[in-house]
Amino acid sequence: MDFFSLSDIPSLLTHLADGPVGISLFVFWLLNVLILGMALGIGQLILRGYHQQIRPNRPKDWGIGMLTVSINALITQFGLYLYSLGYLQVDFVWQPSKFVLGLLGLFFAMDLFMFIFHYFIHQTKLHKIIHSLHHQAMHPKPIDLFVLHPIETLGFGILFIGVLCCISFQIHAILIYLMLNVLFGIIGHLGFEPLKKWPKNKYSLLNYLGTSSFHHLHHEDLSCNFGFYTNLWDRLFGTYQKGEARGGNKMI
């Protein structure tokens, strides 16, 4: 039975935009809580699958994680508001070429903008005020993806909404991009490298992707690896550090 399909999204968005703000905000909050749960679930599955130690999340991590989720719900609500006014347009018609171009565009544009945002946070006093919260974890665990200062969460969210306001992306590209965003985030905060034994040659795509080691090294050494999905911008701007993190999860 077909309960829901992507073609239902436009009417759903119209309903939410026309209804009380409290309802849409609650729906977006639930959706973001679900994303947090799924992300942590995927993290746990990978850690267990590779027989890695599972370090407990502190109550403080849960508190900040829930705050991040709530801010993400507010950002989604803001996106809906811009959509209802026509400032943010979404293409709901499936077109393979537009999907591929849109997904690649979102992936690389967001990778570059987040690299710039992240790099400048580290060069200014904002690091101490905002970003040091995320860097309390020298050896990250999956929940650290959500352990962010509210201003940082807002910054990333507004960046994404800003990109969506520039071009009308296909809904399929937006949804796949959002899934990849969470997946890369979890991979970066596993605290160990699951792809250590994967065959690598100099042409392998893995050499250019933001792996677990890539972001884990950034948590150990704040002067390198500011990228997220790829290491291309770090290579270009001379901040790339190759190798493996020194600490992290232990085998069980």
Ligand SMILES: [Zn+2]
């Ligand atoms: Zn950082």
Ligand SMILES: [Zn+2]
């Ligand atoms: Zn991190």
